Amino acid sequence: MPGLVRGVARTAVIAGTATAVSNRVSRRQAGRWAAEEANYAPAPPQATPVAPAAPAAPAEPDPIALLTSLGKLHEAGTLTDEEFAAQKARILAQM
Numbered sequence: 001m002p003g004l005v006r007g008v009a010r011t012a013v014i015a016g017t018a019t020a021v022s023n024r025v026s027r028r029q030a031g032r033w034a035a036e037e038a039n040y041a042p043a044p045p046q047a048t049p050v051a052p053a054a055p056a057a058p059a060e061p062d063p064i065a066l067l068t069s070l071g072k073l074h075e076a077g078t079l080t081d082e083e084f085a086a087q088k089a090r091i092l093a094q095m
Helices: 002-039 062-076 081-094
Strands: none
Touching: 062 081
């Protein structure tokens, strides 16, 4: 019987030692992995798609040039006095 108790005690000591060593190794590896992970730079943020710019509005025609061409049409008789006055008022209102 004393041999049986001695064998069980020896097994318990060996198992306890193995468990302690295994736990220590696991903690050490976890610490190393955490340190390595901290050394890695975080991934750059994902670029968000940018909506294309709206097309530029067409350039407004020069009001002086419009009035000049309107005057030439009126002198040529293409526009009546009323049409000329209405178009002239519209151009001047936009200025």
